[in-house]
Amino acid sequence: MSPHTASNPPDEGLAIGFQPSDPAADTGQLHQLHRSLRRDERQFLSFPDHLDEVMRELAPLLGLFVDHRLDTYASNPFDTGIQEYEEAVLEYFAALAGASPDDAHGYVAASPQEALLHGLAMARRGLPEPSVYVSEQASCSVTRACKLLGLNRVPVQSLPDGTMDPEDLLLQTRMRRGAGAVVVATCGTPLRGAIDNVAELRDAAANSGPVHVHVDATAGGLAAAHSNQVPPWSLAHGAHSITLSGHGLLGLPVPAGISLMRREQIPATAPGITVPDRTVVGARGGLPALLLWTRLRSLGRAGVAAMVNRCQDVAAYAVDRFECAGARPERFPGSLTVTFQRPPAWVVDKWRLTHAGDLAQIVTTGPVTYTAVNELAIELSAAGWEAVA
Numbered sequence: 001m002s003p004h005t006a007s008n009p010p011d012e013g014l015a016i017g018f019q020p021s022d023p024a025a026d027t028g029q030l031h032q033l034h035r036s037l038r039r040d041e042r043q044f045l046s047f048p049d050h051l052d053e054v055m056r057e058l059a060p061l062l063g064l065f066v067d068h069r070l071d072t073y074a075s076n077p078f079d080t081g082i083q084e085y086e087e088a089v090l091e092y093f094a095a096l097a098g099a100s101p102d103d104a105h106g107y108v109a110a111s112p113q114e115a116l117l118h119g120l121a122m123a124r125r126g127l128p129e130p131s132v133y134v135s136e137q138a139s140c141s142v143t144r145a146c147k148l149l150g151l152n153r154v155p156v157q158s159l160p161d162g163t164m165d166p167e168d169l170l171l172q173t174r175m176r177r178g179a180g181a182v183v184v185a186t187c188g189t190p191l192r193g194a195i196d197n198v199a200e201l202r203d204a205a206a207n208s209g210p211v212h213v214h215v216d217a218t219a220g221g222l223a224a225a226h227s228n229q230v231p232p233w234s235l236a237h238g239a240h241s242i243t244l245s246g247h248g249l250l251g252l253p254v255p256a257g258i259s260l261m262r263r264e265q266i267p268a269t270a271p272g273i274t275v276p277d278r279t280v281v282g283a284r285g286g287l288p289a290l291l292l293w294t295r296l297r298s299l300g301r302a303g304v305a306a307m308v309n310r311c312q313d314v315a316a317y318a319v320d321r322f323e324c325a326g327a328r329p330e331r332f333p334g335s336l337t338v339t340f341q342r343p344p345a346w347v348v349d350k351w352r353l354t355h356a357g358d359l360a361q362i363v364t365t366g367p368v369t370y371t372a373v374n375e376l377a378i379e380l381s382a383a384g385w386e387a388v389a
Contacts, residue, residue, distance in 0.1 A: 082286035085293045093244050093258045096225040098236020106260035108289040112218040112245040115257030117145045119241045122261055123212040127180035135164035137189040162194030166204040173208040181208035187233045188220020191356055193337025197231040202238045218245040226308040227334035246292045249365050256288035311336045314364040318373045325381035336364045343383045351376055
């Protein structure tokens, strides 16, 4: 039977049928979903979700389709005018990561995961047969990237505060001496928000031969760049490449990742990467760069710093309130993540808390205001620390 004449079952719910649907009905359904999400937004405290304040300024960009076809910095006869905006965004993030525009090369990726994949793919180019040393507290995205690239991932133990253990890294690299090492440091671990000390890790891995330190700063880079409480974490402290993200704290409606690498680390050619422009993909969307530029311009460097400082103040306030509630909170200095004893299931479900084992967390961006912290603290106290379901 021809696919053009095949019979479809009757359309039900969200199923995509053979005939077009009623646009008015679908629009009404999406509006209903929007209203439902807005009602629930305040209590979603484990992940940044605060688009209301930025959507109006970004809305015109959602009607555009733009792509890049060549290297960020190359002369491009097909340039649609987006390239200069991307370069401005990269200059901003390079400065945050402790490098000048002349020192760092990069691009705006469609997601932090793509940026991480690019960083690791480029990191292995100058090393013979490197292993990738990854903290047990690192993001699962690092493990997925290693599998995709066929890299040998070596797990490294973490310290009680969530950072990678330099002594265990020293031990692991000694066992594989001479092959070279890609060390993935984390600035903002998924559960505790911990920040690895790049300088210590680079020294600890020196036994292995050539060392490339890549920093996954997707979760904590913006906060770390505006804090004097954090350990050495960036390109300025000895890292060779770094992955950053702009959508979580800034509240963009789509993901956006930033991949930066010191220019001396970039090979003249990149065999194995399927495009000549040193990116993971060929043509790539220009929307993330435009959204980042628009949001950053509207805030300015002072506005971003003020936003981070407010979030850090709320995190410090949450530690005090949760301590009073008996939740035994912890917070890595400068982090926006507050972990605490996992409460009963009804509290976890109501506030949609991310949890692992006996710990839960909040990330103090977007809807996490002082009022929200107070309300959660009251319920943590009222829960009486019943047995975790």
